Amino acid sequence: MLLEKVRIRVSVNDRYRVVGNLVSSFNIATVCEGALCPNIFECWGSGVVTFMIMGDICTRGCRFCYVRRGRPQPLDPREPLRVAEAVRILGLDYVTITSVDRDDLPDGGAGHYAETIKAIKRLNPGVIVEVLIPDFRGSEEALRVVVEAGPEVVAHNIETVKRLTPMVRDWRAGYDQSLKVLKIVKELNPSLVTKSSILLGFGENFEEVVEAMMDLRSVGVDILVLSQYLRPSLKQLPVARMYSLEEFKRLEEIAYKLGFSYVVAHPLARTSYKAREAYIKAIKRLKGS
Amino acid sequence: MAGASSMKSIVTPMELWPRRGGWKGRVVSVLKKPGDRVSRGEPVVEIEIEKAVLVIDSPYDGVIREVLVSQGSIVEPGSVLMRVDVVGEG
Numbered sequence: 001m002l003l004e005k006v007r008i009r010v011s012v013n014d015r016y017r018v019v020g021n022l023v024s025s026f027n028i029a030t031v032c033e034g035a036l037c038p039n040i041f042e043c044w045g046s047g048v049v050t051f052m053i054m055g056d057i058c059t060r061g062c063r064f065c066y067v068r069r070g071r072p073q074p075l076d077p078r079e080p081l082r083v084a085e086a087v088r089i090l091g092l093d094y095v096t097i098t099s100v101d102r103d104d105l106p107d108g109g110a111g112h113y114a115e116t117i118k119a120i121k122r123l124n125p126g127v128i129v130e131v132l133i134p135d136f137r138g139s140e141e142a143l144r145v146v147v148e149a150g151p152e153v154v155a156h157n158i159e160t161v162k163r164l165t166p167m168v169r170d171w172r173a174g175y176d177q178s179l180k181v182l183k184i185v186k187e188l189n190p191s192l193v194t195k196s197s198i199l200l201g202f203g204e205n206f207e208e209v210v211e212a213m214m215d216l217r218s219v220g221v222d223i224l225v226l227s228q229y230l231r232p233s234l235k236q237l238p239v240a241r242m243y244s245l246e247e248f249k250r251l252e253e254i255a256y257k258l259g260f261s262y263v264v265a266h267p268l269a270r271t272s273y274k275a276r277e278a279y280i281k282a283i284k285r286l287k288g289s
Numbered sequence: 290m291a292g293a294s295s296m297k298s299i300v301t302p303m304e305l306w307p308r309r310g311g312w313k314g315r316v317v318s319v320l321k322k323p324g325d326r327v328s329r330g331e332p333v334v335e336i337e338i339e340k341a342v343l344v345i346d347s348p349y350d351g352v353i354r355e356v357l358v359s360q361g362s363i364v365e366p367g368s369v370l371m372r373v374d375v376v377g378e379g
Contacts, residue, residue, distance in 0.1 A: 005337065005341050006340075006341045006342070007344055008341045008342065008343050008344065009346070010305065010343050010344060010346065011330075012302055012305075016304070017304065020304055020307045024308065032306070033306045033307060033309045034309065036306055036312065036338075037306075038340055038341045040305070230339075230340040233312075233339050236339075
């Protein structure tokens with residue numbers, strides 16, 4: 001089956017170069033590069049970047065992801081400060097942070113997350129911080145450390161429907177475990193905004209997607225991101241199906257009916273894509289309700 | 290000097306994903322031929338990678354003098370795609 005690929009207009013402007021030079025000279029990894037994200041031109045070109053902390057080598061091997069897998073580098077205790085400084089230089093008022101999985105660390109890297117969030121807030125008063133976290137193997141203790149550092153938004157992705165989770169994600173990840181993570185986060189701080197993403201195109205059916213959305217709502221998730229899976233290289237899973245814009249629209253409408261405060265549904269949407277806008281709109285709706 | 294011309298290369302940008310430079314792509318369409326005028330920002334080549342089709346723009350105004358790739362060519366960051374006689378620079 002031939003699949004029509006998304007066309008990306010490559011444009012490298014001055015802001016793009018500023019971001020690229022800064023993250024490179026500060027030795028901070030970005031998921032924009034790590035995942036070969038097609039939105040990099042739009043995001044970096046407007047001065048937006050998603051930092052990837054704790055190195056660029058992941059302990060897990062999810063079969064959709066382009067981030068390198070292997071034995072990670074030792075944690076760099078100076079990284080939180082470098083990230084905070086980069087945020088200041090770029091003048092960001094909304095920061096998105098993600099990381100590789102660190103199953104090699106006793107706390108899964110929760111402490112490092114907390115240090116990073118605190119350093120960013122210390123150096124950049126008023127900044128809003130969104131973190132896209134690993135599952136920390138469902139550890140409430142680790143999640144508490146992250147939540148208590150005070151991020152405004154905590155995202156954790158279920159990535160796919162329940163049936164396909166063992167095929168798509170690393171064996172240490174789990175659909176129910178990810179739902180549990182989102183539930184714990186919300187319980188630890190109900191005023192925090194939670195968020196999760198589903199990638200479409202692994203071979204799931206419509207009912208399964210709706211079921212996954214219902215499961216996310218049942219644990220209080222506020223923001224839903226629906227996007228098209230795009231194969232980064234031949235090493236990852238093939239795309240089973242490309243969704244049409246109409247299908248995205250239909251799923252978006254269902255998601256709103258299920259009660260999500262904000263839904264980002266677009267083939268090229270990614271968890272951190274237009275995150276600031278999603279947060280502001282979600283908050284408005286949460287406060288209004 | 291106003292009106293001077295010089296030859297420049299249009300390359301697959303090295304800066305696309307700066308620290309993941311190991312990717313390769315396949316040229317799926319060449320949109321200019323030798324002798325064609327080109328403007329800065331105008332698409333010249335489309336390259337297919339696994340995740341998407343990248344549309345590469347000309348960074349210069351000028352006239353295409355040489356096209357170094359054709360449909361099916363495998364390219365990587367830094368590959369020279371075309372040579373342009375750049376007008377009005379320098």
